[in-house]
Amino acid sequence: MKGLRTLISGTRPATTAVAETGRTPLEFEGVRKAQGAQAKNRMIIAIACFGVFYGAIGARLVDYGLRSPETVSSIQRPDQLLVSRPDLVDRNGEVLATDIRTVSLFAEPNKIIDPDEAIELLATVLPDLDMRGIHRKLSSNSRFQWLRRQLTPKQQSQILSLGIPGIGFRPETRRFYPGGPTASHVVGHVNIDNRGIAGMEKYVDGQGLGDLAAAGMTVNEDMKPVQLSLDLRVQHVLRDELAAAMDRFKAIAAAGVVLNVHTGEVVGMSSLPDYDPNNPVEALQKDRLNRMSAGTYEMGSTFKAFTTAMALDSGKVSINDSFDARGSIRIGGYTIRDFHGKNRILTVPEIFIYSSNIGTAKMADLVGIEGHKEFLTRLGLLTRMQTELPEVATPNQPPVWKKISSITISFGHGVSTTPLQTAVAAAALMNGGKLIEPTFLPRTVEQADQVAVQVIQPSTSKSMRDLMQMNVAKGSGRRAEVEGFRVGGKTGTAEKVVNGRYDSSVRFNAFLSAFPIDNPQYVVLVVIDEPKPEEGKTSATAGLNAAPMVSAIVRRSAGFLGVKPEFGNGSQELSLTY
Structure with a gap:
């Protein structure tokens, strides 16, 4: 009975449990341990996976932190x-x-x-x-x-x-x-990528800045400014007077330059119409050409200054010589006359003052064709000018110089050159005979002397200064006179070619000047394209429009240039006699 109670109470013998499950107690214990080990392994694997995952994220973040900022996703650092x-x-x-x-x-x-x-x-x-x-x-x-x-x-x-x-x-x-x-034509402008494509901006790139930009290099500090030879005050005066003259004489264009005769520095240079470099698309318009250095023109009677200097420097003509300026010259099917002929024998100073085509042509004929060509080449008027400004045109000359070529070139027809070259050559006539290449960067007299070339004798330069002074005092340049500043100069009224022929009603006028003429410091050259006669007048010669332009420029800018006026009898007397 006792065994029966035990059985009934639910306490089964081991043999019964084994019979029912087929496993012993030791086997149950092994299963529990195996399951625990598996769970532990899964936990370790999970932790390891999370560790690897977050480790990769952390490494990536560190990598990003060490990298330089990329320009494709955010604003770059200023440096x-x-x-x-x-x-x-x-x-x-x-x-x-x-x-x-x-x-x-x-x-x-x-x-x-x-x-x-x-x-x-x-x-x-x-x-x-x-x-x-x-x-x-x-x-x-x-x-x-x-x-x-x-x-x-x-x-x-x-x-x-x-x-x-x-x-x-x-x-x-x-x-x-x-x-x-x-100062747009001198300063130039840049493109959308801030690269210089015109003027001195392009020159600066050519000095190595463009290579740095092309390589994508960076800088952390401001670069030293590039100083130009321009004086902004003189530049403003020059441009202002050119604009006023264009309006006054209803011209299609005007241009001018102020040049230091002893250093070759361009102190002011302007060409109108111009453009705003802040909106450089305007520069593409065909009438915005830099006429001073990138345009070539027949400079008219201003070339008579070079012909006269050539004749005097050759020794074949003296200041006291005379030439028959009566009638006309007939050559190669062309007839050459004086505009306002005196119809008499003229001395060299009179030929210059009265701007005689006949007298000038005869002086050139004495020098000869080869001598004439060599002299203009020596003065840099027939070859491409060397300067920092990239917009520089090459002069045009006859492929073969004949006698008719030399004669017409003597008074400014038959050769086209840039106005800036004309001013540079004129500076050589004024400064004692030294040809100095122009520069748009500061240059001392000592530095200029190192690159200067003696092209005429100092005595020839002295005679040309006297002739230029006399032309303003007594000749066609009277309207260029500025009291106290002793201006000398030469007018140039060139007929333009229209439909293959010279048209006397369409002109390119110029006035080539220097001051103070007894000891020149600056050359001022202005040109005005197709000026019209003022109301009440029938003529539009250079003496009526270009000469007054120079007068206004000298009057307003002389103080900025450090040229002091002299009044009374302090100026030198003319030394020419004839």
Whole structure:
């Protein structure tokens, strides 16, 4: 009974449990231990996986932290911009060109979710966007596309607030010209990538800056300014007077230069119509040519100064010689006459003062064809001028010089050269006979002497100064006179070629001058293209329009140039006798 109670109470014998489950107690214990070991292994594996995963993330974050910021996803640090341009300043330190910070808009098309929506949002800030072109860019598979260069801060802020994925900004530099068009043809301009493509901006790139920019190099400090020889005050006066003359004489163009005769420095140079380098697309218009250095013209009677200097320097003509200027010269089917002929024998000074074509031609004939060509070449009037400015034209001359060529060239027809070259050659006539290549950078007298070439005798230079002074005192240049500043000069009224023939009603006028003429410091040359007669007048010669232009320029700029006026009887008397 006792065994029965035990059995009934539920305490089964081991043999019964084994019979029911087929396992012993020791086997149950082994299963429990195996299951625990598996769970522990799974935990270790899970922890290891999480460790590897977060370790990879951490390593990636460290990698990103050590990398330089990428320009395709965010605004670059200011010290990682592409190489900046140096400021351009005038001889007194006034800024002519400088860099300002700006940003440009770009897209990463592979990150754009909805191109149509992105375009609609951008159009709210930039309504003038090329929608079709932008849609094509945003729908491409590329990783980078420019959308708009050089945004304003306001535009950048408005686009940022739109929150468009895949749209970013890249910092850039933009060139700014405080003086606008004042010195545009000398200073030049840059393209959208801030690379110099005209004027002194292009010259600066040619000195190595362009190579740095092409290599994508960066700078962390401002570059030293590049100083030019220009005086911004003189430049303003020159441009202002050219603009006034264009309006007064209804001309299509005007240009001028102020040149230091002892150093070759261009202190002022302007050509109108000009353009604003802040909007350089204007420079592409055909009438915006830099006429002073990139245009060639027949300089008319201003060339008589070179013919006279040639004749005197050759020794075949003296200042006291005379030539028969009666009638006309008939050669090669052409008849050469004087504009206002005196119809008498003229001395050399009279030939210069009265601008006699006949007398000048006869002096050239004495020198001869080869001597004439050699002299003009010696003065740099027949070859391409060397200077920093890239826009320089090559003069035109006859392929074969004949007698008719020498005669017409003697009074300024038959050879086309740049006005700047004419001024440079004239400086040699005024400074004692030294030809000095022009420069748009500062240059001392000592530095100029190292590159100067003696092209005429000092005595010839002295005679030419006297002749130029006499022409303003008694000849066609009277309207260039400025009391106290002793201006000397020579007029030039050249007929322009229209439909293959010279047209006496269409003229290119010039006035070539120097001051103070007894000890010249500066050459001033102005040209005016197709001037019209003033109201009430029937003529539009250089003495009536170009000469007054020089007078106004000298009067307003002499003080800036350090030339002091002299009044009374202090000036030298003319030494010419005839």
